[in-house]
Amino acid sequence: MIKIHPKDNVAVALHDIQKGESVTADNIRITAAEPVARGHKIALEDIKEGTPVIKYGCRIGIAGSDIKTGEHVHIHNLKTALSESESYTYEPEIKDESVFPAGTFMGYRRKDGSVGIRNELWIIPTVGCVNSVAEQLVRENTDLAGGAVEGIHCFRHPYGCSQTGEDHDTTKRILADLVRHPNAGGVLVLALGCENLTLDQFKEELGEWDPERVKFLVCQNSEDELREGRKLLEELKEYASTFSREVISASELIVGLKCGGSDGLSGITANPAVGRFSDLLIGMGGSTVLTEVPEMFGAESILFNRCKNREIFDKAVGMVNSFKKYFTDHGQVVYENPSPGNKAGGITTLEDKSCGCVQKGGSAQISDVLRYGERVKERGLTLLSGPGNDMVSTTVLTAAGAHMILFTTGRGTPFGAPVPTLKISTNTELYLKKSNWIDFNAGEIAGGNETIEAAADRLLSLVLTTASGTLTRQEINEFRDIAIFKDGITL
Numbered sequence: 155m156i157k158i159h160p161k162d163n164v165a166v167a168l169h170d171i172q173k174g175e176s177v178t179a180d181n182i183r184i185t186a187a188e189p190v191a192r193g194h195k196i197a198l199e200d201i202k203e204g205t206p207v208i209k210y211g212c213r214i215g216i217a218g219s220d221i222k223t224g225e226h227v228h229i230h231n232l233k234t235a236l237s238e239s240e241s242y243t244y245e246p247e248i249k250d251e252s253v254f255p256a257g258t259f260m261g262y263r264r265k266d267g268s269v270g271i272r273n274e275l276w277i278i279p280t281v282g283c284v285n286s287v288a289e290q291l292v293r294e295n296t297d298l299a300g301g302a303v304e305g306i307h308c309f310r311h312p313y314g315c316s317q318t319g320e321d322h323d324t325t326k327r328i329l330a331d332l333v334r335h336p337n338a339g340g341v342l343v344l345a346l347g348c349e350n351l352t353l354d355q356f357k358e359e360l361g362e363w364d365p366e367r368v369k370f371l372v373c374q375n376s377e378d379e380l381r382e383g384r385k386l387l388e389e390l391k392e393y394a395s396t397f398s399r400e401v402i403s404a405s406e407l408i409v410g411l412k413c414g415g416s417d418g419l420s421g422i423t424a425n426p427a428v429g430r431f432s433d434l435l436i437g438m439g440g441s442t443v444l445t446e447v448p449e450m451f452g453a454e455s456i457l458f459n460r461c462k463n464r465e466i467f468d469k470a471v472g473m474v475n476s477f478k479k480y481f482t483d484h485g486q487v488v489y490e491n492p493s494p495g496n497k498a499g500g501i502t503t504l505e506d507k508s509c510g511c512v513q514k515g516g517s518a519q520i521s522d523v524l525r526y527g528e529r530v531k532e533r534g535l536t537l538l539s540g541p542g543n544d545m546v547s548t549t550v551l552t553a554a555g556a557h558m559i560l561f562t563t564g565r566g567t568p569f570g571a572p573v574p575t576l577k578i579s580t581n582t583e584l585y586l587k588k589s590n591w592i593d594f595n596a597g598e599i600a601g602g603n604e605t606i607e608a609a610a611d612r613l614l615s616l617v618l619t620t621a622s623g624t625l626t627r628q629e630i631n632e633f634r635d636i637a638i639f640k641d642g643i644t645l
Contacts (some may be wrong), residue, residue: 155167155171155177156168156600157180157182157198157443158209158210158211159208159210159211159212160180160211161187161208161280162208162209162210162211163197163208164198164207164208165180165182165195165478166193166194166195166590167190167192167196168419168601169446170189170190170191170192171186171189171196172189173186173187173188174186181232181267181574182198184196184224186224186353187222187225188224188226190226190525192581193230193350193417193418193499193500193501193564193581194227195207195209195500195502196224197222197223197228200221201217201220201221201349201596202217202220203218207221207232208419209506211507212452212453212456212505212509213235213452214452214503214506214509215232215234215235215503215505215506216234216235217232218230218231218232218233219231227502228497228500228502229497229502229615232502233503234452234503235503236451236452236503236504242311243345244438244458244459244464244467246460246461247459247460249517249519251433251518251519252433253437256405256438257438258401258402258404258618259271259401259404259622260399260401260622260623261399261400261406261621262336262339262397262398262400262403263308263400263402265364265367267366269402270337270338270339271407271557271573271620271621272304272305272337272338272573272574272623273302273303273304273306273339273394274299274303274304274305274338274339274394275298275307275339275342275390276333276335276338276340276572277291277308277309277342277344277346278305278308278309278333279308279311280329280343280344280349280351280356281313281314281315281349281351282310282311282313282314282315282445283315283346284310284344284345284373285310285312285587287373287383288333289308289310289312290380291342291344291380291383291387291454292306292308294308294380295384296335296466298387298388302339302396302398303391304631307572308344309634311329311573311636311638313640314349314350315349315350316350316645317350317351317640317644318382320641320642321642322351323639324527324638324640325640326351327527328527328553328638329351329638330359331527331529331554331555333368334360334529335552335555336557337557339393339394339472340368340369340387340390340393340394340395341367341369341390341463342370342390343356343371344371344373344383345370345371345581346374347372347373347374347495348374348639365554366389366451367394369389369390371383371386376417379500399622403438404435404440405439405533407410407435407440407557408440408442408443408530408555408556408557408622409435409442409443409463409557409558409572410442410551410554410559411428411432411443411514411515411557412445412446412514412544412548412551412560412561412562413425413449413510413511413561414563415495415496415563415564415565415566415567416499416510416511416562416563416565416566416580417495417498417501417564417580418499418500418501418564419499419564419600419619420499420501420510420562420564421511421625422599423513423580423581423596423600424562424564424578424579424580424596425562425580425597427596427608427610427613428516428562428578429513429514429517430610431610431613431614432518433516433517433610434614435617436518436533436535437616441530441532441533441535441536442515442518442535442536443538443551444515444535444538445537445538445540445551446540447473448481448504449504449508450474450508450511450512451505452508452513453509457470457515458470458471460517460519460535461494461520461523462520463517463521466521466523469522472523473525476539477539482640492504492506492507495565495624499564503526517536519534519535520535520536520537521533521534521536522536522537523536523537523539524536524537524539525539525577526538526540526550526639530555536554540552541639544561544569544636545635545636545637548561548570548571549572549636549637549638550639551571551633552573552636556573556582557573557574557621558574558626559571560576560578560617561575561576561577561578562579562580562596563579563580564579564580565584566587566588566591568631568633569628570628571628571634571636572634572636574595574625574628574629575628575629576616576617577594577626578594578595578613579590579592579597580596580597581600582598582600590627591627591628592614592627593616593626594613596609596613627634
């Protein structure tokens with residue numbers, strides 16, 4: 155078992171512990187009073203009812219009953235201490251950041267100066283009614299992928315019509331962000347013709363665009379949308395084929411950070427390794443983006459005091475409070491988050507989950523805070539407003555400009571974002587069992603066979619190789635999805 159922080163009064167089992175087994179953590183030897191599964195918590199001392207349970211050096215809840223040394227600590231005797239209203243004080247803890255020699259990767263320099271790590275053709279429906287047309291265009295034009303063009307993909311969604319207000323604007327903004335994404339060498343925007351999200355509105359949201367890179371097709375105005383779509387895709391292929399990979403500094407790389415299907419080892423192996431990777435990339439001048447605001451609840455102080463100034467701190471507090479208001483406006487409490495899979499893996503409360511989740515942000519200062527649908531503007535670590543839902547959060551990371559996403563998981567998941575999605579297992583068993591899903595194993599950290607620093611170095615190498623064209627498992631499986639945040643009514 156492992157005691158993560160000197161202040162902790164619980165440890166985490168690194169393997170299944172049997173009743174009566176003698177175990178040691180941080181020179182503390184105890185006898186297990188009952189079985190404790192891998193990833194679950196065991197009490198290192200007597201904990202009185204109503205007093206804090208400490209993990210990661212932070213309170214992850216309150217003992218719901220007296221807990222004896224060696225007992226299993228979980229949902230039966232630990233409860234959340236979160237509430238809908240919290241007050242935050244800015245107490246800066248900003249350290250000098252390490253600077254590392256900049257690495258490089260082989261990427262694509264676009265005409266506007268932006269950088270992509272893939273050179274694909276994307277079909278973006280403005281409305282769900284043309285999803286099937288978009289999919290048929292992909293199926294019938296796979297021959298256009300090849301040479302400099304690395305693939306042809308569409309991203310189906312159910313929106314673009316029967317929406318009002320903020321939902322309408324959100325759909326418009328996210329789809330426009332996807333059109334702008336530099337991983338696409340060419341984009342076909344596919345409209346129906348009678349939807350709420352008119353093509354004129356969409357073009358206004360898009361702003362300036364390169365007519366060689368972005369083409370538009372309104373299906374109701376075409377006698378044969380498949381034939382006309384083929385013609386436009388051929389033109390886009392010709393344009394995209396003018397690009398070739400060249401040496402790009404890692405300082406121009408933007409990497410999204412995400413976790414899903416977490417377990418009790420997530421905050422011990424994979425997430426800290428990703429956090430150290432984040433520090434390494436930022437030290438090279440690159441950027442990382444952390445989202446999943448509900449999974450910051452209870453761990454805010456770990457992040458907030460690293461904001462580079464009071465203005466960024468205030469934006470971070472506003473982001474968290476806005477998300478709490480979103481919960482309460484819908485009559486929901488802020489702390490009912492850990493999924494059944496999370497709990498089975500050893501995560502008990504939202505604080506427990508959050509303290510492990512934010513490990514992905516490493517130790518760098520927070521350079522900016524973005525609203526949902528905004529794009530990365532500052533280098534370094536950025537906080538991005540978005541939910542914990544895997545598909546919604548990876549979509550908004552993509553829309554914000556992430557070239558790829560690092561996705562840690564203890565339970566496993568096959569899905570992927572529109573951009574390369576590297577899956578990182580928290581335990582070796584998952585890596586071996588689901589090798590068709592998982593790209594990187596951080597489980598060796600739990601066994602003492604690899605340090606967090608060594609795993610991060612290995613991960614950095616894989617990221618740069620992936621940015622240079624090596625496919626992720628998700629790309630090989632052709633698993634790509636988007637989901638757009640929705641809050642209001644459907645007409």
